[in-house]
Amino acid sequence: MRIGIPSALFYYVYFPMWKVFFEELGVQVITTGKTTRRMLDSGVREALADACVPIKVFFGHALALKGKVDFLFIPRIVCLNKKTVYCPKFLGLPDMIRHGLADMPPVIDVRIDNRDRKNGIFSAYYAVGKMLNASPLNIIRAYLKARLTQLKFQRVLNSGLQPLEAMDVIFKGKKYQSVKQPGQLTFALVGYPYAIHDPYISVGVVEKLRQMSVQVLTPDNVPPGKLNWQKHGSGKRMFWTFSERTLRAAAYFARRSGVDGIIHLTAFGCGPDSIVDRFIRFNNKNGGNIPFMSLTIDEHSGEAGIGTRLEAFVDMVKRKKRGDR
Amino acid sequence: MRKVTFPHMGESYRTFKMLLNDLGNEVILPPRPSRRTLNLGVQNTPEFACFPLKILMGTYLETIEMGANVIVTSGGVGPCRAGLYAELHKKILHDLGHPVEMIVFEPPRLYPFNFIRNVYKLNPCRLSIKAIIECIKRAWRKLQALDNVEKATHIIRPRELKPGATTKTYKKVLEWIDKAYTTREIIDAETAALIELDNIPRDPERLVLKVGIVGEIYVLLEPASNLEIEETLGNLGVEVERSMFLTGWTRDNTWKETVEGLTVKDAAKPYLPELIGGHGRDSIGNTILYSKRNFDGVIQLAPFTCIPEIVARTILTSVSRDYNIPVLTFFLDEQTGKAGMTTRLEAFVDLLRRKKLQAPDNKLLTASTF
Numbered sequence A: 001m002r003i004g005i006p007s008a009l010f011y012y013v014y015f016p017m018w019k020v021f022f023e024e025l026g027v028q029v030i031t032t033g034k035t036t037r038r039m040l041d042s043g044v045r046e047a048l049a050d051a052c053v054p055i056k057v058f059f060g061h062a063l064a065l066k067g068k069v070d071f072l073f074i075p076r077i078v079c080l081n082k083k084t085v086y087c088p089k090f091l092g093l094p095d096m097i098r099h100g101l102a103d104m105p106p107v108i109d110v111r112i113d114n115r116d117r118k119n120g121i122f123s124a125y126y127a128v129g130k131m132l133n134a135s136p137l138n139i140i141r142a143y144l145k146a147r148l149t150q151l152k153f154q155r156v157l158n159s160g161l162q163p164l165e166a167m168d169v170i171f172k173g174k175k176y177q178s179v180k181q182p183g184q185l186t187f188a189l190v191g192y193p194y195a196i197h198d199p200y201i202s203v204g205v206v207e208k209l210r211q212m213s214v215q216v217l218t219p220d221n222v223p224p225g226k227l228n229w230q231k232h233g234s235g236k237r238m239f240w241t242f243s244e245r246t247l248r249a250a251a252y253f254a255r256r257s258g259v260d261g262i263i264h265l266t267a268f269g270c271g272p273d274s275i276v277d278r279f280i281r282f283n284n285k286n287g288g289n290i291p292f293m294s295l296t297i298d299e300h301s302g303e304a305g306i307g308t309r310l311e312a313f314v315d316m317v318k319r320k321k322r323g324d325r
Numbered sequence B: 001m002r003k004v005t006f007p008h009m010g011e012s013y014r015t016f017k018m019l020l021n022d023l024g025n026e027v028i029l030p031p032r033p034s035r036r037t038l039n040l041g042v043q044n045t046p047e048f049a050c051f052p053l054k055i056l057m058g059t060y061l062e063t064i065e066m067g068a069n070v071i072v073t074s075g076g077v078g079p080c081r082a083g084l085y086a087e088l089h090k091k092i093l094h095d096l097g098h099p100v101e102m103i104v105f106e107p108p109r110l111y112p113f114n115f116i117r118n119v120y121k122l123n124p125c126r127l128s129i130k131a132i133i134e135c136i137k138r139a140w141r142k143l144q145a146l147d148n149v150e151k152a153t154h155i156i157r158p159r160e161l162k163p164g165a166t167t168k169t170y171k172k173v174l175e176w177i178d179k180a181y182t183t184r185e186i187i188d189a190e191t192a193a194l195i196e197l198d199n200i201p202r203d204p205e206r207l208v209l210k211v212g213i214v215g216e217i218y219v220l221l222e223p224a225s226n227l228e229i230e231e232t233l234g235n236l237g238v239e240v241e242r243s244m245f246l247t248g249w250t251r252d253n254t255w256k257e258t259v260e261g262l263t264v265k266d267a268a269k270p271y272l273p274e275l276i277g278g279h280g281r282d283s284i285g286n287t288i289l290y291s292k293r294n295f296d297g298v299i300q301l302a303p304f305t306c307i308p309e310i311v312a313r314t315i316l317t318s319v320s321r322d323y324n325i326p327v328l329t330f331f332l333d334e335q336t337g338k339a340g341m342t343t344r345l346e347a348f349v350d351l352l353r354r355k356k357l358q359a360p361d362n363k364l365l366t367a368s369t370f
């Protein structure tokens, strides 16, 4: 049996766990790899014009799996930390794929909401295992193994690698070394993992910065526990998980020594981001005053435009740093 | 001196003015949102903020110009952006140098203390609890009267003989309700208004289409934000039923008229089992119920970048096919023009009319009426 997992959205955060879980149960996992022009085009064509870019990209990836797999795995992840929920588009994701696209493979859409025990993480995996006719013992074993892999993944992330690299490390045994050269700048790039780490939609911001010999840190490189302790300084609780995480990460990096600048990458058409970005700016104004820039990416963000803006920002930070000294 | 203001939502301001006055506040009436309101709002909010947030921003800036320094609004908890509006508005207004006070009402059941504290703040007359409850009850009744009269116009307008008669009468009778103060007066004004509307000469033979309106609450309730779509439709000979009013959803209606007695939530379940915030699930459930009640079509109104309505629209594609009910969606923002909207509406109404005339069960009906 083949199960398809679109390489978009949650992929960047939970894929290692899903992959191991399914493979342990003897299911072949098919992914879609890097976003391509074709995928983006088909996503743009099929998804609602008013949707945000990441959702269009997800549609594109899902379409690429049409006819190639027996099931699509699109869990309905509602809440994982007992506090915040995911953006409404995540809550309706399986339904949008099921009802918004024609002739798609059946969708496995188990609900994960650990605010109530019935829908907790383990129960969700257990339910999926049952659907695949696995024995309870096998499910538990697969689940534990999946969890261990996820922990390993997080450890590699904590060391400063980005999700796609970390997946290479744990699944393909690749080795990366990041040696920080003296005098090098360090930037924090905050935003949603599925926007930052999809080199196609982010127009390779991470790579570009590295080429300008800037070391890049993302919220994924901060242990989740540490992030949860950060105050994000907006009076009311942010109730979307990824948005809150972005706010906290921005606050954390602004305080942490050794970070020379913060870039907020926002997705074109993203509802929550319009609010997050303002909050980051306001917080930054009242506090750190660390150089800040926000970059909006869309279907047509040109390589050149983003490159120039990044260069200008790097120059500005360099000048400021020299001035400080 | 504290001068209190609040968001503009359709005709509801008439009620809120009365209530706040009763509690002893000086009230600055929010003007009906205009081009200027939109411009002010757009200039001072993030680009992808939702449309209601922009309009409210514009309204607040206008009322601040008029001297308001206390803003009363609602909060609400996730999972949608509306819950964060007040916070963002406050930060932006303070940043612009307007030290306004924001009084944010959260759902009283979840935050009883917040509710009591806020009422206390807005009660400089120091009325007793009992008197306050009386005031709220009276205000609620007025709100109901306003809603009932508005509903009547939806039915009468498509049938009026003289174009514009309903709108003209409506404007007149609104003032009657506005002036009514005691509960008795409110009820009398409401009755008089309904009778006055009923006196408008109508054409009983006309083939009137029925269209349900679903979508996000603010753009449904504020005609200035949806370019008076209900009036336009009425003039095109369409009776509209809106799925949402401040005094409650049209639940009673739907219960009676659908055979199965489905709730909106249950109806939506096969398509969207999750509450996604905003009114996304209601849009889907109501569309299904309208179809079961043999409506001719559904119009969905959503603010540009509205997250739940985008999800709903994606799913409505299937609903529309499965239930054979045409759905037209408008994503509204400051650039939506009335001419463009009217053209799309005319085409939609044409389609519905042709569909209705072709439907087998309607042949008899039309044959007998013509």
Ligand code: SF4
Residues within 6 Å of the ligand: A052, A053, A054, A055, A087, A088, A089, A090, A192, A242, A267, A269, A270, A271, A272, A273, B307
């Ligand atoms: S958080 Fe923004 S980018 Fe992500 S799915 Fe929601 S609207 Fe799209």
Ligand code: SF4
Residues within 6 Å of the ligand: A271, B050, B051, B052, B080, B081, B082, B083, B216, B277, B278, B279, B303, B305, B306, B307, B308, B309
């Ligand atoms: S429901 Fe739509 S308009 Fe309302 S807050 Fe949410 S995104 Fe904005």
